[in-house]
Amino acid sequence: MEELNYGGFVATKNVRDGKPIGFAFREESPFVSLNGWYLYSGEDDDEFVKDPENFVILDASQIKALAPAMLDIYDAGCGTEVSLMYEEGVHTGFYDLKNECVTTVDEILRRRYERDG
Numbered sequence: 473m474e475e476l477n478y479g480g481f482v483a484t485k486n487v488r489d490g491k492p493i494g495f496a497f498r499e500e501s502p503f504v505s506l507n508g509w510y511l512y513s514g515e516d517d518d519e520f521v522k523d524p525e526n527f528v529i530l531d532a533s534q535i536k537a538l539a540p541a542m543l544d545i546y547d548a549g550c551g552t553e554v555s556l557m558y559e560e561g562v563h564t565g566f567y568d569l570k571n572e573c574v575t576t577v578d579e580i581l582r583r584r585y586e587r588d589g
Contacts (some may be wrong), residue, residue, distance in 0.1 A: 479507035486513035549584030
């Protein structure tokens with residue numbers, strides 16, 4: 473895997489420290505070195521995310537080790553907002569926050585292509 477093809481993921485320190493990702497969204501990045509993905513743990517509250525010191529940049533190898541499902545949806549378009557679902561600490565799927573429904577990797581990626589059309 474070449475990290476240069478993925479760019480950096482902005483994540484909270486809780487994600488870096490192994491807390492499961494609870495919320496992920498993608499927006500247009502103003503920096504070529506960042507891919508537009510922002511990752512929050514389920515434990516990150518408003519107070520925590522207000523402090524910029526609580527964020528780090530992770531590369532694809534770190535994401536693969538922490539949450540490989542994020543690489544499955546890497547190509548999702550800007551505007552994607554999902555929660556990652558877990559059962560007993562194991563990732564079981566995605567919840568589309570915009571459409572308010574359980575979704576699949578294929579559906580997440582298809583929505584990108586429908587938008588880019």
